Amino acid sequence: MDFIQTLDPSKLVLAGTGLSFLISLGVSPSYNFPLFLFGCYAQETTEAAQSLQTFTDLLGASVLFDTVWMIKNHQHGFFKFLNICLLLLKLPTFLAFANAVRQRGGQLGLGSNNLSGPTLWSMPGGFTSNAREGYQTVDDDTFVRNARPAPASQRPAPPTEQTAPGAYQTV
Numbered sequence: 636m637d638f639i640q641t642l643d644p645s646k647l648v649l650a651g652t653g654l655s656f657l658i659s660l661g662v663s664p665s666y667n668f669p670l671f672l673f674g675c676y677a678q679e680t681t682e683a684a685q686s687l688q689t690f691t692d693l694l695g696a697s698v699l700f701d702t703v704w705m706i707k708n709h710q711h712g713f714f715k716f717l718n719i720c721l722l723l724l725k726l727p728t729f730l731a732f733a734n735a736v737r738q739r740g741g742q743l744g745l746g747s748n749n750l751s752g753p754t755l756w757s758m759p760g761g762f763t764s765n766a767r768e769g770y771q772t773v774d775d776d777t778f779v780r781n782a783r784p785a786p787a788s789q790r791p792a793p794p795t796e797q798t799a800p801g802a803y804q805t806v
Contacts, residue, residue: 642731648674651728654721661714664704667721670697674732684739691732698725 655667677690701722
């Protein structure tokens, strides 16, 4: 466990990004380079633990996908060696990021994402259950009062003078 804590996730993900970029010149899985680019983003953002957790889950799943891809596609030479190196690099990268997720209080796995938690946005106009200030709901009494026409006794009297259309009037 001490070995995993000494691993630097930023250097591992940067090495994986460079290696996957180099491998993209030949026949390789198309998801490795974008995955490691997302890992660079997830590693740099300290306030978004869910991005780090998502990258770690995807990196773990990509090891399985890489294994199936290597069995299905028979490569020879230098690019096969580089793909195997990338696969071997994913294992310590996964362990380092899993350790970082645990340190930030997250959990790994598909059932660990809390979709009912706090959201990043809400519907405008106060249509959500926790309406923000400044928005008026339809059930509000002041809205109903303002929407009804005033009784005839409270209506202003029509003007007695005849003025030209568009002319200025004093109140």
